[in-house]
Amino acid sequence: MRIPWLRSAEPTAPPTHEDLIRLVALGDEAAFEALYDAMAPRVFGLVRRIVRDPAQSQEVAQEIFVDVWQQAARFDADRGKAVSWILVIAHRRAVDRVRASQASTDRDLRQGIKEFQESYDDVEDTVEALLESERVNKALESLTQVQQEAIRLAYYGGYTHQEVAELLKVPVGTVKTRIRDGMIRLRDRLGVA
Known part of the structure; x- marks a missing residue:
């Protein structure tokens, strides 16, 4: 119970x-x-x-x-x-x-590959620019001394034709002629059309 x-x-x-x-x-x-x-x-x-x-x-x-x-x-x-x-x-x-x-x-x-390719492209561009710069410098050396001076001042120095004329103590027309003749020779030398 x-x-x-x-x-x-x-x-x-x-x-x-x-x-x-x-x-x-x-x-x-x-x-x-x-x-x-x-x-x-x-x-x-x-x-x-x-x-x-x-x-x-x-x-x-x-x-x-x-x-x-x-x-x-x-x-x-x-x-x-x-x-x-x-x-x-x-x-x-x-x-x-x-x-x-x-x-x-x-x-x-994918991002790493992209960044690698971009950096590779940057290096490639830098190398190409350096090679092109060397090529231009060698071509510049084939010009007369007065043509080299005028072109270097105008293109590398950033001076106007008037300022180049003042620096070289020559008339503006002479500077323009030196630059034009030098550029024609450079174009022929570099094979630029």
Whole structure:
């Protein structure tokens, strides 16, 4: 005979994962803690196999449990077990992290190649400019001394014809003639049409 005012000494079964999810959906923090303790090793193991990096795996595992906390009300026991539902979330999150990481790596690689090509082009342009400058200087040396002076002052010094005439103490017309004749010889020497 049972005494009605005494509690039953029969042990109760521990809550199932499904029970814990239902309680988490109601905001039960103790249920979430119990669910976390039960599922964290499996979730982390799955994530670790996919993501590989331990630090990123820990971050992803934390994100998964935040998702479980926020989406617990969406769990439908008729569609499957709670463990499967959590592991599907874990798998999706881990794959998303790998894809995002790969996309970031690809983007960095493309940017690095672009920057390398730009710097390569800059070097190429600089070398071409130096070679062209050498070519022009050699061609300048083939001119008479007075033509060289007039052209260097006008083109490299930035002086006007009037200022060149004043510096060389010659008439402006003479400066113009020296520059014109020198430029014709330079054009012929450099093969410019």
